[in-house]
Amino acid sequence: MNLRNKLFKILNAATLVAVATLYACSGEVKDPEEEDDKTTQAQKSTKPNNFNADSAYVYIQKQVDFGPRVPNSTSHINCGNWLSQMLNKWCDTVYVQTFVSKNYKGVSWNGKNVVGVINPNSPNRLLLCAHWDTRPEADQDPLNPKTPSDGANDGGSGVGVLLEIARQLHIQKPTMGIDIIFFDLEDGGSNDSEIERTWCLGSQYWSKNQHVVDYRAKNGILLDMVGAKDALFAREEMSVRFANDFLSRVWQTGASLGFGNHFINYNKSGITDDHVYVSYEGKVPTIDIIEYDSKTQTGFGAYWHTHKDNMSVIDKNTLNAVGKTVLQVVLNSDAELPIQ
Secondary structure, three states: OOOOOOOOOOOOHHHHHHHHHHHHOOOOOOOHHHHHHHHHHHHOOOOOOOOOHHHHHHHHHHHHHHOOOOOOOHHHHHHHHHHHHHHHHHOOEEEEEEEEEEOOOOOEEEEEEEEEEEOOOOOOEEEEEEEOOOOOOOOOOOOOOOOOOOOHHHHHHHHHHHHHHHHHHHHHOOOOEEEEEEEOOOOOOOOOHHHHHHOOHHHHHHHHOOOOOOOOOOEEEEEEOOOEOOOEEEEEHHHHHHHHHHHHHHHHHHHHOOOOOOEEEEEEOOOOOHHHHHHHOOOOOEEEEEEEOOOOOOOOOOOOOOOOOOHHHEOHHHHHHHHHHHHHHHHHHHHHOOOO
16 A cells, blocks of 8 residues: 555544544534434344454454465465355355466566355345455564564454454345455555555456456445554545445444444545545445554554554454444345345
8 A cells, every 4th residue: 555645634643532532422412313313323224233353353363374465475375265265154156366467566476356245146235345465565664674564454354354244144144245355466566656556456456357247336345454452444535535425324333333432533535545446447436444543654553564563453342343333334234125
């Protein structure tokens, strides 16, 4: 993810804390209509939301145990095969897209997008996605910038949450269609903003070579760095442009479940991430749930692209907030479909 183009508007840390506190505070003056809407968001589905953060944590640990998922490495190959096996357990159909892309240094990388499809014949579809590769170099690490980190949060967390959601949907048996995509080759781009398309190679490939002909989904959700302790998720500018109403719905659902301290009512600048290509070229309006940290120059957590991105960063409370919110959005969307 491009360092220059993934810079957030930096908000004073004290101001951000005040915004988050105001948004989550139970003693604030509330708009009755807004509160009714939040209550509705939480109550649309009668199916239980049993997202299990412990399971998501185990799935992240498993990825880390393979080693850094750097393209062309044994760890990358083994983890990609494992992801296919896991989705095959819970999805009706699994597509594996293998492709070759050259990185910005001219090296050919073997990529693999893994797509799990639930209810392939349903015309009412929602796309859920995350990237699973690890950046080849922890280039923001002050001591050891030439070797890769574990990628526990940046890559591992989004995949872990979606694997648990896939498991829960296998139990719940929704009638709507769900497509879970693990994009490869997202995190190996150049920090030179003049060659922006060196990032998100897997989503670029999928957007031009979708797993089924004439693929359509009403909306999509991208998860990126969703596992750090006390993580804040602001409304990212490109997500607002692509699907503002849907983004608001997701944030309201999070607040209605008691996670307003994570899903804050603050707009931040846009970033280049997989959702940009999925929205523009794949034609699926997609939002990005991605951590925002005002205390760092980059807008990411201090662990970002360093060797601190290991399992010590991962917090089950954050995984629970994101996982329950996304699963509730799915369950609510399924409950809204007309009875056949």
